Amino acid sequence: xxxxxHRTIQSNGIEMHIAELGSGPxxxxxxxxxxxxxxxxxxxxxxxxAGFHAVAPDMRGYGQTEAPAAIDxxxxxxxxxxMVGLVDALGGGAPAVIAGHDWGAPVAWHAxxxxxxxxxxxxxxxxPFRPRSPARPTTLMPSSEAAQFYQLYFQEPGVAExxxxxxxxxxxxxxxxxxxxxxxxxxANGAVGMVPRGGRFVDIGPDPLPVPPWLTQDDLDxxxxxxxxxxxxxxxxxxxxxxxxxxxxxxxxxxxxxIPALYVAGDRDMVVASLDAQQLIASLKNLVPGLTxxxxxxxCGHWTQQERAAEVSAAMTGFVKALPTRH
Numbered sequence: 001x002x003x004x005x006h007r008t009i010q011s012n013g014i015e016m017h018i019a020e021l022g023s024g025p026x027x028x029x030x031x032x033x034x035x036x037x038x039x040x041x042x043x044x045x046x047x048x049x050a051g052f053h054a055v056a057p058d059m060r061g062y063g064q065t066e067a068p069a070a071i072d073x074x075x076x077x078x079x080x081x082x083m084v085g086l087v088d089a090l091g092g093g094a095p096a097v098i099a100g101h102d103w104g105a106p107v108a109w110h111a112x113x114x115x116x117x118x119x120x121x122x123x124x125x126x127x128p129f130r131p132r133s134p135a136r137p138t139t140l141m142p143s144s145e146a147a148q149f150y151q152l153y154f155q156e157p158g159v160a161e162x163x164x165x166x167x168x169x170x171x172x173x174x175x176x177x178x179x180x181x182x183x184x185x186x187x188a189n190g191a192v193g194m195v196p197r198g199g200r201f202v203d204i205g206p207d208p209l210p211v212p213p214w215l216t217q218d219d220l221d222x223x224x225x226x227x228x229x230x231x232x233x234x235x236x237x238x239x240x241x242x243x244x245x246x247x248x249x250x251x252x253x254x255x256x257x258x259i260p261a262l263y264v265a266g267d268r269d270m271v272v273a274s275l276d277a278q279q280l281i282a283s284l285k286n287l288v289p290g291l292t293x294x295x296x297x298x299x300c301g302h303w304t305q306q307e308r309a310a311e312v313s314a315a316m317t318g319f320v321k322a323l324p325t326r327h
Contacts, residue, residue: 004044008064009057011085012078017064018057018086022048026091027320028083029056032102032126033235034164034172036063036226038219039101043305046313052097052320055090057082059104061234063226071157074237076245079107080114087118095326099123099316101305103238109288110249112257120326123262123316125304126271128284132253136243147194150201154239163200164232169224173209174202176223181268181301182212192270214307257288262319264312266300292319 009016019037021044029040040056047054058065060082061074068074087096098119100108105127112122113129133140141149154160164171177183195201211217263284265272272280281294295315297308305312 004041009086009089011083011089012081014060014066014068014082016057016060016066016082016086018055018090019044020053020055021045022052022054024051024053025094025320025325026053026055026087026096027316028086028096028098029054030079030083030098030100030104030107031056031059031062032100032104033238034175034223034227034232035102036223038222038226039303039306042309043099043313043316046317047320050317050321052317053090055086057086059107061230061237063230067230067234071237071240072244074234075241075248076106076110077248079238080111083107083111084115084118095120097121097123097320097323099125100127101125102127102302103235105129109257112259112261113252113255116259119259121260121262121320121323122257123264123319125264125312126266126269126302128263128265128272128280129257129287131287132246132249137246138243142194145197147196147199150193150195151239151242153195153201154236157233157236157240160201160236161232163202164227168227168232169220170209171202172223172227173211173220176215176220176303177210177212178202179270179302180212180214181266181299181307182210183301192273212307214303214309256286258290260290260292260319260323261288262293262295262315263288263291264295264297264304264315266297266302266304266307268299269302269304271302272296292322 004019004021027047031039037056037058044054061067095118098108098111105124108122109129112119141152285291300308
């Protein structure tokens with residue numbers, strides 16, 4: 001990792017830390033929760049070797065990037081604005097390709113939707129582009145006296161922070177393992193994504209926790225140190241704007257993404273495992289007419305670009321190299 005360069009860029013009124021490698025047309029990569037630029041470490045090198053300027057920022061609220069205190073500073077409009085600012089600062093006026101995983105995927109999809117003049121291609125990992133829900137999203141999430149959906153658990157400031165920050169490294173290891181394709185299949189009656197009332201989100205699991213083969217102790221040390229310093233509040237604030245995003249984006253209901261697109265996911269990803277993959281891809285094509293390919297990775301869990309680094313890197317570089325140049 002010594003050849004990866006780091007610097008701070010002013011974008012959309014905040015200081016953003018970026019990791020970058022290579023030169024050529026710009027490719028931006030947006031990470032999700034709970035990660036950092038580091039989740040793209042393999043793709044930074046692959047894209048640079050293929051002749052591109054690969055850039056992976058710490059997203060707003062994460063790592064060494066600024067974390068505004070107010071919850072309402074983490075809407076999708078802020079996050080897309082951050083990426084537009086990076087394109088303006090780094091792209092030399094030419095449109096970029098944008099990729100996103102987990103929460104970074106909605107940022108990438110909406111960047112493509114809102115600013116097709118700034119982005120010439122979009123890559124979504126794990127989370128597909130979804131139509132606007134018929135009601136406020138939190139009102140549609142499962143909740144009972146016994147348990148609530150994890151995104152509802154994240155809504156109250158301070159609750160999830162206290163859980164995760166009590167031992168950041170172990171919390172991260174548990175989340176990375178439990179959502180990976182390496183975790184044994186859950187029991188059929190196990191509700192995915194539900195948190196018991198008065199309980200914890202993280203499945204602490206056995207001691208010692210398993211380390212998936214795509215992670216090393218050094219990787220976990222890096223993630224643990226980043227969140228020990230920054231805390232989890234910034235990342236959790238993204239979830240606290242779900243209903244606000246729904247309000248702000250109402251004018252774009254029914255709008256489609258028209259620029260070229262690639263979608264990559266694992267068939268054991270919790271986001272797609274409960275859905276019929278073919279139906280998901282068919283509906284995505286309706287919303288994203290420019291979709292050129294949908295890649296489903298057998299046995300892969302949620303952490304797509306880390307679990308299947310070589311396959312994801314190949315799919316991404318192939319897609320980007322095939323795009324027509326736009327100035």
